[in-house]
Amino acid sequence: MMMRPRFRFGARARLLTALGVFALICGGVEPPVVRADPAQLAGAFGSSTVTTERLGGTDQYAVAVAISQRLFPHGGAPVVYLAGGQNYADALAAGPIAAREDGAILYTAGSSLTAAVGRELVRLAPARVEVMGGASVIADNVLDQVATILAPTTVVERVAGSDACGTAAALSARSFGRSAASTVFVASAQSPADAIAAGPAAAQLGSPLLLVNATSLPATTAAELVRLEPDRVFVVGNASAVSDEVLNAIELIVPETVRVSGADAYATAGAVAARFLPRAATEVAAEVMAGALGYADGLPAVPLAAARQAPILFVPANDVLPNPTRDAIVAARPSRFVIAGSVSEVVRAQLVGFSDGRLTVPAPTPAYPAYDSGYHDYGEMVTLIKATEIAYPTLVHVFSIGKSYEGRDIWAAKISENVSIDTDEPGVLVDALHHADEHLGVEQALYLLATLTSGYATDPTVHQLVDSRVIWIVFALNPDGWAYDLSGGQYHYWRKNRQPYGGYYGTDINRNYGYRWACCGGSSSRPLAYNFHGPSAWSTPEARALRDFVASRVVNGVEQIKTHVTLHVNGELILYPYGYTKTALPSDMKADDYAVFVKMAQTMAHMNGYTAEQSSHLYITDGDEIDWLYHQYGIFSFTFELYPKELGSLTADVYPPYSVVATQTARNRGALLYLIYAAGCPYAVIGKAAQYCSGSPVVTPSSGLLG
Ligand SMILES: [Zn+2]
Incomplete structure (x- = not known):
């Protein structure tokens, strides 16, 4: 040494x-060598050859x-x-x-x-x-x-030194003799992520790392550059991290000055990895939280990464890898990740999945406006649900129930213990995004998936329900309308699918189901209308896909799905059939069923603070999903109109800001778990389990689940 x-x-x-x-x-x-821990390798998402080690x-x-x-x-x-x-x-x-x-x-x-x-x-x-x-x-x-x-x-x-830049210069001066370094790395003292990402590259080249301010080259740093006389300087960070003026000032000292950067800290780290450590077998991923301090987990990882000749990439505190990090992994396909800090199981599954090829980069889809970028767009949703399947392979199976008009998959997940086995456990269906601009529904569906998977090991109620039910989630029935609604980086208030008819685009999928279709003034025959019911029942491939999936759950003549909710926005309402008539108990509904509907709706409303009422209470709808599911199969089927209550502003009503998503999705946890519980024997909620469900797997409710 x-x-x-x-x-x-x-x-x-x-x-x-x-x-x-x-x-x-x-x-x-x-020199330290980090060895794989066999115990940790064994738990790395089944049979993947890609391993992760957490230093949390x-x-x-x-x-x-x-x-x-x-x-x-x-x-x-x-x-x-x-x-x-x-x-x-x-x-x-x-x-x-x-x-x-x-x-x-x-x-x-x-x-x-x-x-x-x-x-x-x-x-x-x-x-x-x-x-x-x-x-x-x-x-x-x-x-x-x-x-x-x-x-x-x-x-x-x-x-x-007198500040961080001065301290960096002092450390360089202490460690490197005059002209001892042919290459010097420079990053901004205000952009710690860039400096951390530069660390393993600088170590590999035997280079010091000097610091500058975003818009000024400190005299101490300039003096140290003069003293070192390097052949070249790599400035790590984009122009907002280290301004062009600062770069030019460095260039006056060292003519060969090259910027290595990306659009943000994630992308800059990816650019460093691609340039200096392109074929690393290992990557060190550091967690990033809101604020610069979140990068702190990365700094102590620099010697570890350098020892393994690995780059440092950053992962977010939320649940989907940023595209630059994802792309860096897809390019390098490392066989091993060391994670500094803690990341969620679904993020860990993405590191593994993008490296071993089980996850692929989704085709580009329109993204949310920057101020709502926390919402998951279609591609992020696909990545997230597939990563959840990788993270929880015994609990989750992801599949497509069919294609939209424009050919996008309508993704679904089955959640149950031993998910690969088809059982006769009571089924529950949750679907979202019939209406393209009701984005909160997708977030609610993703919330439910996360609740049932991450909670399985820790929450006795969730564990019991997943063990005794089969839960089906259809995350976005209308992906075409969704993409259109986000096109061009702004919202379009687009509700229908994108199937053309009569010179106009789009049918309201939730007026296209086959029971009492177009019967009663609860939809429009005009193709221009927002609630156009289509030229015939089932004219939309999306409603047909839902229909065929539910039909596929008929086993020995019995529909396995017992309860259902479709997630819409907005009004904070829990609606039950029928929508086609204002009559509470028409001849096509059994009195006991009506009692179950009212009891379940009121119980769930008690849990989430919504208002329970018959679907037609405000206005008639015909050809909608819940009328059909109840009439065709006797499924206790509800519509949740999510947050907010009517605010009177179209933007506020349909597009609640991302900041409310966590609160407003968690708000429905109890109601959704109750819906899953009630599938065991819906008639139990009116005290008639013995009459209707003898011999059926009625599961005792967990304490507190009945609200
Ligand atoms: Zn809706």
């Missing part, structure tokens, strides 16, 4: 003692300790770089240096050393501890605490 001359610039270095330092460092610590923790302090323990399972780190856990810009440049010195990076709170970090320092027993940044980042007493717990031979010193 090489030992470089030590320089200290701008540092208030505290040399406790130098005795033994050289002997310890030169004593030969083998409750916060960045714990994540750094977990990474350190992976790098040094038997202790013995030659050097530890100590970074401020709340302000780690001063430590960004330590990433590639720690990698070069086969060291570790740990975080400390600014004012004192926590017990867990102290224990890890003692375990590592480093010869040197480099505290990154001035006393405002990490106080002097932290250095005292570190010195107290470690051997007296340990060097504990501070590397600091």
Whole structure:
């Protein structure tokens, strides 16, 4: 191992003692090799050859300790770089240096050393501890605490400049002699993700990492560039991270200055991976939360990634990989991922699935406007439900019930324990997005999928229901209308499908079902109309696909699906049949069925705060789904009109902002679980289980489920 001359610039270095330092460092610590843990490989989503290893923790302090323990399972780190856990810009440049010195990076709170970090320092027993940044980042007493717990031979010193850029320059000056680096990496002190992504690349090229401000080249950084005299500089980050003016100023010092960047931090990390580490067998994925501090999990991963010659990519705190991260994985197809921080099972499944080929990049579909980008578009929905299948292979099976008019798949999931086995357990159907602009319904369907899968291991009610029911979710019955509604980056208030007729586009799929179609003034015969019922019942391929799927669940003459809800927007209503007539109990409905409908609707409304009423209460609808499902199969079928109540503004009513999605979908958890429960014997809710369901698998409700 090489030992470089030590320089200290701008540092208030505290040399406790130098005795033994050289002997310890030169004593030969083998480069760390991260080995796969067989126990973790076995659980990697069935038979995939792609593995994931999680180095998690409750916060960045714990994540750094977990990474350190992976790098040094038997202790013995030659050097530890100590970074401020709340302000780690001063430590960004330590990433590639720690990698070069086969060291570790740990975080400390600014004012004192926590017990867990102290224990890890003692375990590592480093010869040197480099505290990154001035006393405002990490106080002097932290250095005292570190010195107290470690051997007296340990060097504990501070590397600091007047700011993060100055600290990076000081660290470079200490670590690299004049003209010792042919390549220098530069990133912005305000864009920690870019600096972290640059880390493994800089380590690979034996380069220092210097920092600049977004719009200014600090004198300390410029002076260090002059001193280093590199052949080339890579500026990592786009023009909003490091302005063109700053790049030009660097170019005056080092003519060969090249920008490596993408549209955002995800894409910049992907660009670094593609340029410097294109065929890595391993990628280190770091979690990203809202705000720059979320990147903190990535910094201690730099030495680990560098040891494996792996790039660092970033994954989001939500459930779908950003496209640049996804594309970087598809390009590199790594066989192994190390995850710093914690990610959801569905995100982990995407890392694996895009690498082993079980997930493919969906065809481009129109995306939501930027202000609502949290909503899942069609492609994101497909990725998410397929990733859920990979993550929960025994619980979820994803399939298409047919094609839309324009040929898009109408995706569905079956959820049950031992999902590959067809059982006679009571069935439940949930569908969404008959109407193309009612996007919240898709989110509600995805919420239910997540609830039933992620909750299976932890929630006794969910576990019991998944064990005793077959739940079918059709996520978006009208994908064509959906794509049209989002086309051009703005909303179009488009409700129908995209099937042309009579010179106009679109049939209202929920007026196209075959019971009492076009009977009663509850739809329009004009092709221009928003509620055009089509030229004939079942003229839309989407309604036919739903019809044929439900028919496929008839086993030995008995429809297996017992309860159903179709998700619409808006009004906060729970509607039950019939829609074609205002008569509550017409001759085509049994009195006991009516009682079940009312009881179930009222119970669910009690749970979610909606209003229960007959579908025709406000206006007549004919040829709709719930009338047909009840009349054809006796399915207890409901319409949920989701948030909000009528606000009077079309935009507010149909397009609630993404910020309400989490609250408004979670709001229906109880009602949806009740719907699933009631499928066991719907007549049980009116006390007639013995009359209707003798011999049927009536399942005792979990406590609290009856509201
Ligand atoms: Zn609707």
